[in-house]
Amino acid sequence: xxxxxxxxxxxxxxxxxxxxxxxxxxxxxxxxxxxxxxxxxxxxxxxxxxxxxxxxxxxxxxxxxxxxxxxxxxxxxxxxxxxxxxxxxxxxxxxxxxxxxxxxxxxxxxxxxxxxxxxxxxxxxxxxxxxxxxxxxxxxxxxxxxxxxxxxxxxxxxxxxxxxxxxxxxxxxxxxxxxxxxxxxxxxxxxxxxxxxxxxxxxxxxxxxxxxxxxxxxxxxxxxxxxxxxxxxxxxxxxxxxxxxxxxxxxxxxxxxxxxxxxxxxxxxxxxxxxxxxxxxxxxxxxxxxxxxxxxxxxxxxxxxxxxxxxxxxxxxxxxxxxxxxxxxxxxxxxxxxxxxxxxxxxxxxxxxxxxxxxxxxxxxxxxxxxxxxxxxxxxxxxxxxxxxxxxxxxxxxxxxxxxxxxxxxxxxxxxxxxxxxxxxxxxxxxxxxxxxxxxxxxxxxxxxxxxxxxxxxxxxxxxxxxxxxxxxxxxxxxxxxxxxxxxxxxxxxxxxxxxxxxxxxxxxxxxxxxxxxxxxxxxxxxxxxxxxxxxxxxxxxxxxxxxxxxxxxxxxxxxxxxxxxxxxxxxxxxxxxxxxxxxxx
RNA sequence: GCUGGUAUAGCUCAGUAGGUAGAGCGCUCCCUUGGUAAGGGAGAGGCUCCCGAGUUCGACUCUCGGUACCAGCACCA
Numbered sequence: 001x002x003x004x005x006x007x008x009x010x011x012x013x014x015x016x017x018x019x020x021x022x023x024x025x026x027x028x029x030x031x032x033x034x035x036x037x038x039x040x041x042x043x044x045x046x047x048x049x050x051x052x053x054x055x056x057x058x059x060x061x062x063x064x065x066x067x068x069x070x071x072x073x074x075x076x077x078x079x080x081x082x083x084x085x086x087x088x089x090x091x092x093x094x095x096x097x098x099x100x101x102x103x104x105x106x107x108x109x110x111x112x113x114x115x116x117x118x119x120x121x122x123x124x125x126x127x128x129x130x131x132x133x134x135x136x137x138x139x140x141x142x143x144x145x146x147x148x149x150x151x152x153x154x155x156x157x158x159x160x161x162x163x164x165x166x167x168x169x170x171x172x173x174x175x176x177x178x179x180x181x182x183x184x185x186x187x188x189x190x191x192x193x194x195x196x197x198x199x200x201x202x203x204x205x206x207x208x209x210x211x212x213x214x215x216x217x218x219x220x221x222x223x224x225x226x227x228x229x230x231x232x233x234x235x236x237x238x239x240x241x242x243x244x245x246x247x248x249x250x251x252x253x254x255x256x257x258x259x260x261x262x263x264x265x266x267x268x269x270x271x272x273x274x275x276x277x278x279x280x281x282x283x284x285x286x287x288x289x290x291x292x293x294x295x296x297x298x299x300x301x302x303x304x305x306x307x308x309x310x311x312x313x314x315x316x317x318x319x320x321x322x323x324x325x326x327x328x329x330x331x332x333x334x335x336x337x338x339x340x341x342x343x344x345x346x347x348x349x350x351x352x353x354x355x356x357x358x359x360x361x362x363x364x365x366x367x368x369x370x371x372x373x374x375x376x377x378x379x380x381x382x383x384x385x386x387x388x389x390x391x392x393x394x395x396x397x398x399x400x401x402x403x404x405x406x407x408x409x410x411x412x413x414x415x416x417x418x419x420x421x422x423x424x425x426x427x428x429x430x431x432x433x434x435x436x437x438x439x440x441x442x443x444x445x446x447x448x449x450x451x452x453x454x455x456x457x458x459x460x461x462x463x464x465x466x467x468x469x470x471x472x473x474x475x476x477x478x479x480x481x482x483x484x485x486x487x488x489x490x491x492x493x494x495x496x497x498x499x500x501x502x503x504x505x506x507x508x509x510x511x512x513x514x515x516x517x518x519x520x521x522x523x524x525x526x527x528x529x530x531x532x533x534x535x536x537x538x539x540x541x542x543x544x545x546x547x548x549x550x551x552x553x554x555x556x557x558x559x560x561x562x563x564x565x566x567x568x569x570x571x572x573x574x575x576x577x578x579x580x581x582x583x584x585x586x
Numbered sequence: 587g588c589u590g591g592u593a594u595a596g597c598u599c600a601g602u603a604g605g606u607a608g609a610g611c612g613c614u615c616c617c618u619u620g621g622u623a624a625g626g627g628a629g630a631g632g633c634u635c636c637c638g639a640g641u642u643c644g645a646c647u648c649u650c651g652g653u654a655c656c657a658g659c660a661c662c663a
Binding site for chain 2: 249
């Protein structure tokens with residue numbers, strides 16, 4: 001490959017070439033190494049190994065040194081077709097498994113040789129190791145990884161390496177990771193006293209007063225938005241008898257993820273992991289007419305899911321959480337309208353938070369329930385909606401990735417270090433309504449089964465708080481800040497005036513904190529700044545005399561001689577229109 | 587669940603080649619009456635150093651088991 005083309009393909013080829021160097025280094029340093037695979041990834045590459053020796057961080061330096069030595073040999077990467085691949089790879093069980101499949105598929109088997117090292121590989125590679133001399137690389141971690149991504153297989157040792165076209169870029173990447181660490185919502189949540197976890201309730205957050213303020217603000221926001229869009233909020237039982245879960249299919253398909261409560265020998269209840277079955281029961285409570293459709297039930301109830309121990313991750317993956325859930329009962333003809341309605345809400349909400357997102361459409365899997373025509377029709381509708389909003393190529397199609405009961409649209413956003421999190425999900429369901437024998441009377445007097453749409457925009461409210469904590473680096477917009485305004489009197493003789501200002505602000509419902517403790521004003525300002533309070537009002541002789549206020553904005557801007565009314569107007573504006581930026585002029 | 591790692595004061599962390607433990611921040615009190623990110627001093631706080639067993643005269647330190655958390659894999663109908 002041409003070196004001058006430092007494009008995505010070249011970078012991938014270079015990273016992949018480096019993965020061969022890594023594999024060669026590991027083979028030279030340790031005995032009995034069996035090779036798995038070693039692809040390029042977003043920030044470098046990895047290679048999977050099977051060997052007796054447990055690779056630890058202490059080995060990293062030696063491996064890196066060996067890699068550098070190998071690179072200095074200036075050896076070319078040479079591609080060759082293997083004539084008798086099954087013999088060639090006879091002593092390499094993992095490679096052999098891959099080769100067998102390739103041979104069966106009628107593929108030619110190619111290898112790349114770089115000096116003494118040979119690896120099964122389709123390429124492409126750089127031409128010569130010389131090209132990699134200036135690359136910056138560093139082993140980042142070692143972790144277990146299942147062969148071919150299946151937990152039925154052996155676990156190999158995966159060595160992750162960060163690799164960039166220059167040492168400078170590598171350094172910049174490490175700086176980025178450092179920055180990202182500072183945004184970690186688990187650290188910020190603890191530091192700012194928003195939430196925490198206790199060993200006695202893994203994956204279930206304790207929400208402290210300041211964190212709960214954010215939480216409740218989001219719930220209120222969600223309620224306001226959805227009520228305006230014709231949703232009606234409901235609440236179903238937290239604990240439901242197993243018979244309900246048998247009807248819904250969860251007992252059969254979601255068994256391992258439900259917390260159960262044994263009442264007596266014959267009765268087991270499960271804490272709900274989802275709201276849907278309760279929504280079905282609420283629909284079924286009375287005879288429904290087509291005139292009621294689309295019927296939109298929203299629900300913000302607590303959900304519990306028994307997750308496997310390694311899955312938990314701060315607020316991003318928890319065992320107890322709330323979805324801003326809703327179930328829409330509609331006709332097949334109403335699907336497009338409902339989809340657009342949901343996407344409107346999603347777009348409106350994500351814009352308020354300044355979140356960039358990506359859409360994914362998952363279509364009919366191999367095993368599915370229902371009529372194939374219904375599926376095709378539904379998928380066509382979803383594609384239309386997505387194409388009209390994002391363009392034909394503006395979304396990702398995951399063929400065959402849908403649930404067995406219907407296709408779905410997922411929306412993903414990214415956290416501080418680029419980890420991907422699913423927030424919004426919209427799922428069409430052709431199964432649940434018939435499981436529960438839901439019907440409505442259509443205009444022709446016939447009884448018909450409604451289509452069910454499951455949807456959430458925040459996804460999990462808890463996860464959403466995790467994402468926006470990192471997104472804003474805990475510098476929340478004015479309307480979401482637990483404490484919006486801090487007041488620091490220069491001297492305690494100014495406290496009376498400060499109290500007056502506080503009262504006036506509180507009249508508008510703003511969350512104001514007046515610091516009348518013994519500390520110095522420098523310390524008080526420090527306190528509010530560490531708390532990331534949007535505005536600090538400082539009041540001394542000058543302000544008392546003029547009847548005004550002076551302000552320290554979280555951005556660092558200092559503004560003096562402000563009339564309180566002007567400041568209040570600005571605050572009301574930020575509050576009512578959910579502004580992200582803080583006003584700096586009054 | 588799997589592989590590897592971590593667990594010491596409210597927080598961030600240090601520490602003991604095995605002899606019951608420290609710093610900074612925070613907290614309390616005193617002095618300081620101060621104009622935009624750390625004024626000075628004193629003090630309290632661990633007595634199960636995550637939990638349980640074992641080795642030992644003696645375990646926070648070593649061994650084994652458990653739990654939680656961290657990185658990754660698997661999982662996320």
